[in-house]
Amino acid sequence: xxxxAINLLEERGVTLEDMAVLVLDLQKKYYDDLxxxxxxxxLHHVLEKREVxxxxxxxxxxxxxxxxxxxxxxxxxxxxxxxxxxxIDEILALSITNVYGSIGLTNFGYLDKVKPGIIGxxxxxxxxxxxxxxxxxxxxxxxAACARxxxxxxxxx
Amino acid sequence: xxxxAINLLEERGVTLEDMAVLVLDLQKKYYDDLxxxxxxxxLHHVLEKREVxxxxxxxxxxxxxxxxxxxxxxxxxxxxxxxxxxxIDEILALSITNVYGSIGLTNFGYLDKVKPGIIGxxxxxxxxxxxxxxxxxxxxxxxAACARxxxxxxxxx
Amino acid sequence: xxxxAINLLEERGVTLEDMAVLVLDLQKKYYDDLxxxxxxxxLHHVLEKREVxxxxxxxxxxxxxxxxxxxxxxxxxxxxxxxxxxxIDEILALSITNVYGSIGLTNFGYLDKVKPGIIGxxxxxxxxxxxxxxxxxxxxxxxAACARxxxxxxxxx
Amino acid sequence: xxxxAINLLEERGVTLEDMAVLVLDLQKKYYDDLxxxxxxxxLHHVLEKREVxxxxxxxxxxxxxxxxxxxxxxxxxxxxxxxxxxxIDEILALSITNVYGSIGLTNFGYLDKVKPGIIGxxxxxxxxxxxxxxxxxxxxxxxAACARxxxxxxxxx
Numbered sequence: 001x002x003x004x005a006i007n008l009l010e011e012r013g014v015t016l017e018d019m020a021v022l023v024l025d026l027q028k029k030y031y032d033d034l035x036x037x038x039x040x041x042x043l044h045h046v047l048e049k050r051e052v053x054x055x056x057x058x059x060x061x062x063x064x065x066x067x068x069x070x071x072x073x074x075x076x077x078x079x080x081x082x083x084x085x086x087x088i089d090e091i092l093a094l095s096i097t098n099v100y101g102s103i104g105l106t107n108f109g110y111l112d113k114v115k116p117g118i119i120g121x122x123x124x125x126x127x128x129x130x131x132x133x134x135x136x137x138x139x140x141x142x143x144a145a146c147a148r149x150x151x152x153x154x155x156x157x
Numbered sequence: 158x159x160x161x162a163i164n165l166l167e168e169r170g171v172t173l174e175d176m177a178v179l180v181l182d183l184q185k186k187y188y189d190d191l192x193x194x195x196x197x198x199x200l201h202h203v204l205e206k207r208e209v210x211x212x213x214x215x216x217x218x219x220x221x222x223x224x225x226x227x228x229x230x231x232x233x234x235x236x237x238x239x240x241x242x243x244x245i246d247e248i249l250a251l252s253i254t255n256v257y258g259s260i261g262l263t264n265f266g267y268l269d270k271v272k273p274g275i276i277g278x279x280x281x282x283x284x285x286x287x288x289x290x291x292x293x294x295x296x297x298x299x300x301a302a303c304a305r306x307x308x309x310x311x312x313x314x
Numbered sequence: 315x316x317x318x319a320i321n322l323l324e325e326r327g328v329t330l331e332d333m334a335v336l337v338l339d340l341q342k343k344y345y346d347d348l349x350x351x352x353x354x355x356x357l358h359h360v361l362e363k364r365e366v367x368x369x370x371x372x373x374x375x376x377x378x379x380x381x382x383x384x385x386x387x388x389x390x391x392x393x394x395x396x397x398x399x400x401x402i403d404e405i406l407a408l409s410i411t412n413v414y415g416s417i418g419l420t421n422f423g424y425l426d427k428v429k430p431g432i433i434g435x436x437x438x439x440x441x442x443x444x445x446x447x448x449x450x451x452x453x454x455x456x457x458a459a460c461a462r463x464x465x466x467x468x469x470x471x
Numbered sequence: 472x473x474x475x476a477i478n479l480l481e482e483r484g485v486t487l488e489d490m491a492v493l494v495l496d497l498q499k500k501y502y503d504d505l506x507x508x509x510x511x512x513x514l515h516h517v518l519e520k521r522e523v524x525x526x527x528x529x530x531x532x533x534x535x536x537x538x539x540x541x542x543x544x545x546x547x548x549x550x551x552x553x554x555x556x557x558x559i560d561e562i563l564a565l566s567i568t569n570v571y572g573s574i575g576l577t578n579f580g581y582l583d584k585v586k587p588g589i590i591g592x593x594x595x596x597x598x599x600x601x602x603x604x605x606x607x608x609x610x611x612x613x614x615a616a617c618a619r620x621x622x623x624x625x626x627x628x
Contacts, residue, residue, distance in 0.1 A: 004231065050242055050465065051415040057232045058219070058245050070227060074161065075214045085207055085625055088215050090573035091252045092245065098412045101365040102561035109580010151364065154556055207622065208572040242468055247416035255569040258522040259404035266423010308521065311399055318545065364556050371546045372533070372559050384541060388475065389528045399521055402529050402563065409562045 002047050005056045012060060012134050013125070016040050018118035019138060023145045025116070026107055031153055042145040042152075049099050052141065055092045059133030066130040082132045089133045093140035100147035108143035112136060159204050162213045169217060169291050170282070173197050175275035176295060180302045182273070183264055188310055199302040199309075206256050209298065212249045216290030223287040239289045246290045250297035257304035264300035269293060316361050319370045326374060326448050327439070330354050332432035333452060337459045339430070340421055345467055356459040356466075363413050366455065369406045373447030380444040396446040403447045407454035414461035421457035426450060473518050476527045483531060483605050484596070487511050489589035490609060494616045496587070497578055502624055513616040513623075520570050523612065526563045530604030537601040553603045560604045564611035571618035578614035583607060 006016065020039035028034050046052055065071050066079035078086050090112075097104035112135070115123050122135040163173065177196035185191050203209055222228050223236035235243050247269075254261035269292070272280050276299075279292040320330065334353035342348050360366055379385050380393035392400050404426075411418035426449070429437050436449040477487065491510035499505050517523055536542050537550035549557050561583075568575035583606070586594050593606040 001231065049415075051244055054235070054243055054245050055248075057235075061228055061232050062215070062219075065222065065227075070222075071218055074158065075218050078211070078214075084621060085572075085574060086211055087208055087252065087573040088211050088249065090576050091212075091248055094573065094576065095244065095248045095416060099415070101363075101413070101556075102409060102558040102565065103556060105561050105565065105576065106580045106583040109577045109582075110584035111580075112577040113581035150555060206572075241464060242415075242417060244416040247419050251416065251419065252573060256572070258399075258520075258570070259401040259408065259566060260399060262404050262408065262419065263423045263426040266420045266425075267427035268423075269420040270424035307398060315545065365558055368549070368557055368559050369562075371549075375542055375546050376529070376533075379536065379541075384536075385532055388472065389532050392525070392528075400525055401522055401566065402525050405526075405562055405566045406559065409558065 001050070001053045002044075005047055005053045008056060008060045009134075009138070012063070012129075012131070013122070014118055014134065014138055016043050019043055019142050019145070022111065022117050022119070022142045023149070026111075026142070026146050027149050031149070034149070038149070039145065042148045043141065045148055046096075046099070046141055046144045051099055052096050052144070055095050055140075056137055059089065059092050059137050063130045063133045066132065079132045080130055082126060082130075086132070089136040092133060093136040096137065096140035097143050097147070100144050100151060103150060104140070104143040104147035106143075107146045108140050111139035111142060158207070158210045159201075162204055162210045165213060165217045166291075166295070169220070169286075169288070170279070171275055171291065171295055173200050176200055176299050176302070179268065179274050179276070179299045180306070183268075183299070183303050184306050188306070191306070195306070196302065199305050200298065202305055203253075203256070203298055203301045208256055209253050209301070212252050212297075213294055216246065216249050216294050220287045220290045223289065236289045237287055239283060239287075243289070246293040249290060250293040253294065253297035254300050254304070257301050257308060260307060261297070261300040261304035264303045265297050268296035268299060315364070315367045316358075319361055319367045322370060322374045323448075323452070326377070326443075326445070327436070328432055328448065328452055330357050333357055333456050333459070336425065336431050336433070336456045337463070340425075340456070340460050341463050345463070348463070352463070353459065356462045357455065359462055360410075360413070360455055360458045365413055366410050366458070369409050369454075370451055373403065373406050373451050377444045377447045380446065393446045394444055396440060396444075400446070403450040406447060407450040410451065410454035411457050411461070414458050414465060417464060418454070418457040418461035421460045422454050425453035425456060472521070472524045473515075476518055476524045479527060479531045480605075480609070483534070483600075483602070484593070485589055485605065485609055487514050490514055490613050490616070493582065493588050493590070493613045494620070497582075497613070497617050498620050502620070505620070509620070510616065513619050514612065516619055517567075517570070517612055517615045522570055523567050523615070526566050526611075527608055530560065530563050530608050534601045534604045537603065550603045551601055553597060553601075557603070560607040563604060564607040567608065567611035568614050568618070571615050571622060574621060575611070575614040575618035578617045579611050582610035582613060 020036050023039040024036055097108045119135050122131045177193050180196040254265045276292050276296055279288045334350050337353040411422045433449055433453055436445045491507050494510040568579045590606055590610055593602045
């Protein structure tokens with residue numbers, strides 16, 4: 001399941017490295033010895049969680065179905081326009097950030113608003129593709145990895 | 158949007174009356190003058206909320222796509238078997254109960270476990286149909302209507 | 315922190331065994347070789363989670379402060395009466411069930427409604443003590459242990 | 472109850488105007504005719520919700536009790552240090568943003584990270600006061616008002 005989730009993300013243009021860069025950006029101010037390899041390792045742990053895999057499988061399935069016009073109206077138009085009041089994309093994302101507790105919420109909201117790196121790229125590609133779910137999923141995976149790092153660094157101290 | 162949501166529920170075998178019966182069952186011990194008409198009116202208010210409509214549209218779309226084998230594996234098998242660890246059905250339901258605050262959680266959980274009335278019927282039909290999302294959505298709509306009644310009776314006092 | 319949380323629960327009249335009995339009741343229909351020892355072990359894992367410890371510490375602190383009249387009005391009366399529209403008790407409980415994903419929601423709601431075993435006892439004691447938070451916390455800890463068992467049994471298969 | 476909540480916020484140094492300024496900052500790019508009066512009116516609607524009032528009453532009570540050393544350890548030190556892994560402050564905030572659906576999450580996370588205006592001020596005051604809950608509560612109230620504006624502008628169109 002984890003490999004399937006990683007492959008789906010890559011098929012939609014998102015690599016572990018893209019996400020690791022943003023994890024490092026967000027966390028290096030707190031842990032100055034944090035490496036990109038550790039960020040990738042933490043992303044792997046996040047992606048091993050079944051809730052995370054299920055959210056990825058479901059959200060990307062909906063993005064792909066919308067792209068192929070295989071959904072009924074009005075859901076099809078809502079997803080194609082990334083209608084701001086839809087909210088189900090944030091709900092799926094929340095099920096990812098929750099895996100390491102509520103401390104992931106802040107980073108998720110920040111990433112979703114500021115749209116750095118790969119998240120901005122997914123957003124720009126919305127003219128050609130349906131990226132309604134994937135940008136929130138990616139922000140949530142990154143936020144969960146940050147929360148996992150915060151928890152694990154604390155445990156060690 | 159509200160009419161579309163009600164039609165989708167009916168298309169899947171769920172009427173407002175089916176849900177109102179369970180709302181009345183759960184709430185009549187607290188408000189002995191509560192009528193089935195008031196329960197239907199409260200269900201209408203719940204179904205006017207955009208978050209509720211979006212959860213219904215999305216969940217029922219996934220049930221129907223699974224029924225027609227129009228999803229990729231492994232998501233298709235997860236939905237067709239109503240895999241207990243899936244959890245995205247509960248997440249969508251939670252976005253419905255949240256609309257009237259956390260007091261809807263208890264009734265949602267109870268309905269989802271005991272499966273009275275229409276919820277039990279949806280569960281029995283799982284052999285023929287994919288009802289993975291709809292049973293949780295219906296339990297959540299009923300729980301939200303109960304929460305709305307509790308809030309409104311309180312305000313009046 | 316885990317020992318402090320367990321001691322706080324015991325101080326308020328809740329033992330690991332009280333909770334394990336309800337975990338076993340809920341899960342034995344799915345896993346007929348499940349033992350009370352395994353249930354206790356799973357409760358220990360739940361109680362090791364920092365989110366769970368923080369919810370316990372905070373909720374029990376509020377129950378105890380209300381009991382000693384050390385809160386301002388109107389919060390004091392809301393907690394002493396276990397006002398049904400309060401909802402913050404369910405919110406803290408949700409942060410516990412979330413630790414193993416949304417599948418814990420159903421058992422939490424069921425326990426909170428039906429009030430078997432120790433949960434019923436906590437509820438009866440409300441005349442003498444302020445048990446506004448603890449009954450929801452205990453229901454959530456039990457539901458989280460059930461969710462953990464479901465996840466771990468699945469992984470083994 | 473609403474007046475009590477507003478008074479508690481003011482007692483802790485937060486006025487409706489402080490919050491309205493941030494609502495306007497976040498929303499004026501979408502609605503260029505939005506006024507500060509409309510922002511204040513939307514904040515009033517948010518503060519009428521019982522879930523919001525309960526979260527404010529509970530969170531500020533805990534901040535004040537911590538300030539007066541009236542909590543037991545280790546909760547006292549956790550709150551006084553605003554321990555990053557605590558997470559119950561974010562959980563209470565989430566119960567506020569949820570009132571208008573998941574679309575409030577993004578603004579909440581952004582405000583909590585960037586700490587503009589009154590939120591930054593509350594954060595700076597942490598050396599003298601215990602502001603562990605109030606900064607998250609204020610960010611959540613602002614995010615909920617933004618979500619309410621987005622919903623209401625949409626309905627009118």
